[in-house]
Amino acid sequence: MANMETASIHQFEFEIEIAAPAARVWQAMTDETDAWWLPDFRAAGADSVVTFDARPGGTLVETSPDGSGLVWNTVQMTQPGKTIYLVGHQAPDWGGPKLSMLKLSLETRGEA
Template structure:
């Protein structure tokens, strides 16, 4: 049985968020302190212990549920500290797939601030809601509900 409005294709979006901190600080928060700013509503596990980015080629981007359980979000393809992180992952039917996703995050200096840019593309099962959901998700993760708030809020 097939649903109308869903087919195989490519969905692509780009999002930019400006963070009021130097690039090295934003990079450190992005790849080393992810579990501290990752929004609770983005976890897929019921009782996650943390969200981890292993910032090295072949590293994992995953939710740690403890006891060797968890969810793999991406595999790291490219790391160029403190400016580029490229990822590739798979979406199962439970998350809108089957599809493959790639994301490239770049950090650029803008005076004393940093522009965080993500380019995300999904190939596979997509529909008219895919791009708006991607854009909204990345804005929430990187913006005032996630990375930006964490970095800009004093301890």
């Protein structure tokens, strides 16, 4: 019989203040993902490229010139400029099987 672990659910909430208009943050988050994606998180190699199609059904994908790649997340729902919900499946080679659900929300505080 296979060794099975008890399933568990973990919830984390982080809040980060960014000194920029929400529209600019959204643009950086969705259109410029490769520019801020950390080298330590590049699963397909140092020369990989990370792209983000922020429409429902779109994906956050990492690809490399040799054809290697990884779908990090799939977009479940989006309200452009405000909120995006992502669902990710983690493979056994990466500590899975795991399912992650991520909500990214932008909120303007103070002067915009």
